[in-house]
Amino acid sequence: MNQFEKKEVIQAILIADNNVDQLRPFSDENSTALLPLVNVSMLDYALDALNRSGIEEVFVYSSLHLRSVREHIKNGIASLNSWSVNMTVHVIGGEGCRCFGDAMRDLDAKALIRGNFILLGADVVTNADLRPIFEQHKKTAKYDKGAAATLVFKEAATSSIRTGNEVMIAVDQQNNRLHHHQRLRLHGKESHFEVPLEVFLNNSEVALLHNLIDPQIAIGSPSMLSLFSDNFDFETRDDFVRGILINEEILDSRIYVSVLPRGQYARKVNNWLTYCMVSQDVMNRWAYPLVPDMGINCLAQQYVYLKNNIYKSRKSTFIKAALRENVAVQAGSQVEAGTSVSCSVIGKNCKVGKNCVLMNAFLMDGVHIGDDCKLDCCVVGFGSKIGAGSTIAEGTVVGSKCAIPAGKLLKNVVIKSVLGDDDDLVEKLGEHAFIIDDKQETQSTYASDSEDEVLPTAATGIPKVARVPTICEESDYTSSSDEDESRAVSPLVDDTNIFLAEVMDSLARGFQEKSNPDFLILEINSSRYAYNMSLKEVNFYVVKALFSLQDIKEPANQNVLVAINNVLKQLGPVLSNYIKTPDAMLQCLRALEDIYEENEFVRSKISKVVHYLYDKDFVSEDAIIAWYEQLDVEDHRALRQSLKELIEWLDQSSEEDEDDDEDESD
Amino acid sequence: MKGQPTKEVTQLIHEMKVGNVEGSYNITAKTLKLFKKIINGPGWTNAEELMNVVRTQGHILQSAMPQETVTASIARRILKLIREEFELLKAKVHQFSEDQASMSLHKLVTQTSNDVNVDYTEPQQGLREALLDHLQEMETELETSSENICVQAEEHIHSSEVILTLGHSRSVENFLKRAVKKRQFLTIIIAECAPDSRGHNLAASLATGNVEIIVIPDSAIFAMMSRVNKVIIGTHSVLANGGLRAACGSYTVALAAKHYSVPVIVLSPMYKLSPVHLCSYEQDAFNLVGCAEDVLEYDSLASHSAKVYSPIFDYVPPELVTLFISNIGGHAPSYVYRLLTELYNPEDYEI
Structure with missing residues (x-):
């Protein structure tokens, strides 16, 4: 008995039923923790991860769907799931527990946790070894009695799409203490971050990390639970973090940070976009050994692993169907001739008809798909039937047991088989298919809750299933022209084009961020030396780039003059820096000639544009007249025509000017 | 062949999966212990039943961890033991029966093929004890196998030779340690074997002796081979x-060695022999594909569009291997088939 007490049992808490609103309609039917991800329920991923970390006791906390979670755990133990070895799993739940904070308070009241514990959501997929982090936390807690928690983060590519799990943190490099925590916006990139000055004043070495994903894994001290009890306004974990950071002194608690080392993967599935991304990551073997072919929760191997990350069960049948890449097909499924499948998951006992195209489609168990269907970026729930010739695309989510009639075209909708009490019906498709409103408001309030600034509601929304891997990255490659990689990728582009692209980038950014024109000039000049441009070319391309800005290309209200005025108000100094000599002015007008060909708004208003430039003293009348005379009579008849009046007017005014000059000289 | 795994089997599979038990030697030792317990246990009354139990558990182990062939190999060896013991005991009983005594040489040779229909359900006295004796022998063999291989080090490694190895194999480590003790002026070149770079561990472990050690990246194998x-x-x-399923990089080494006509010696204790043939390079039959992040960082730009392939094993065809050194001596690759028939009964190849 003595020996038994000496050995410390590491405890873990799994919170099921988190973020319910974002995984509709499945969250209405069952616990989201039981949602299958590459044919294994997410709860099993989390339990397996804990088991691999050597955790011996787990409390699964569930409130909404307690019974089904309990059932699942019972079945798992009965069928010898791999997590059932060496680990005891308790399912506990509380009625009327509405949020993460309530769950923590309930756990505190139940007093089940004896020491430090690991806390994560049931929807986390990770292969991380949490033991070293746990030990580290214990060590920290020894020195700092107020250490409330250690948060675990994972580095990820900065350019990847925002899923709502990205955070920016300020952390003390010496003791890994968290000083600032900010969840990044879901849509669009921040132009600036606000970090309190004290963070830098009080600490000698602070690192700002902005490329982190928050998988919602934490190591908690016993004080973490009591902190939740003491502060009843803590609803989410973010509330907790923010509350501690603001009232560090009063609460006498501190939070520490640990970033997962290379080779350890962790991500949270809290909306359909992350569902899609994590599925692809699992199939791409980032979460190894939690990959389908290693038998995630059962003893025997279920899949045969083939080239291009194709996992197929030996008990599935394919009749001349093409499996392209990242495909997992469970036992008993059948795919008919002429169908092509890529980046998709097909559950147990599914039937896919002839000549279908499945891309980024996630089919759960028992789905039947008719012939000639097209499924792109969608999720189809248990036992649903999709009629022949349908197209389902752009983040559509079809709930369980739906029956969608043949030949439908569905984009970006949520479909349920039975209409619930609080669902807003949008359209009835059939006896067992209702398009419902997917309640985007809940998301926006959630976002503004977790963030101090209120986000524009129009832009928010639950991220949908989207084509994650290739397409987004490609666009990233081409746009990030200041990176070496893109240059290496496209060696054929000549220097002038790259120079033009860079200048355009600089100007667009400068215009958007209203940065100092002097800096822009510096930037353009450095680009100029990088690509060895002559001054003449620089003048030409700067003007061209300026007029190729998005605002001028597609002016608001089609009014190009207002747009040009706006742009030049900001970037005028840049233009006047380059366009000084008569020669440069000529180049400027030549560039305008190009723009005239490309931009129809400018074409219709060319004389006014030239007049405007003359008015603002960017070009002189001599230059305009010289340019006009150089214009080819045949090729530029239209241009000459539209400039004619202006030139005549200029001629007159210049004569007057000369008169004036003569007068003055007299 | 369906059946429930015993508690010990589940435990072993779990520990292998989690990585608590790794290395062929440890897995073999654990598996042996497990089967010993089964034989010791009350779950069988005659040879037939015991063979069924062993087959079932062996199959479960095999299907759970197909890449760890030693588990199935041990099951095969035990099956062969049971057959032999059963027949031996039977022969003892019928020692003086007529057909046995008057058996001609021809009959003796052809006899095995007729023996397919031996009735193993007959209860045999003393089978359990005999089997346990044999298992004890197997355990001793297992424990001494590494030592027995090491003893041969002096025959193969001479003073002032340059030896190249790859990664970190425990047999190789002990073998080289012995050689370092006995021979002078050795140079050992170790290819690091990315992405695990376990060659570094081997270098650290050998560095204590009076020996020059050079760690090279895998890309330098060909350059150093001359x-x-x-x-x-x-x-x-x-x-x-006689082909190898060896750490990724072994094929490079073997090909480079072939080019420079350098002999390739493979250390392999008898328990690593498996009666399986290579039928495809894909994972289902042969390989194991590891973690993507070993090769490419998750926060790199390419990580979402790249398909990362990081195989754990290489197949080295038998013609590139010069010699196998096992605990019972040296063998040519062409002799492996003969060793297999000694170790396993052909009927048990399919488990």
């Missing part, structure tokens, strides 16, 4: 044709 006298590598298992 100076090498012998290649000594370990292997994960030996296939039925």
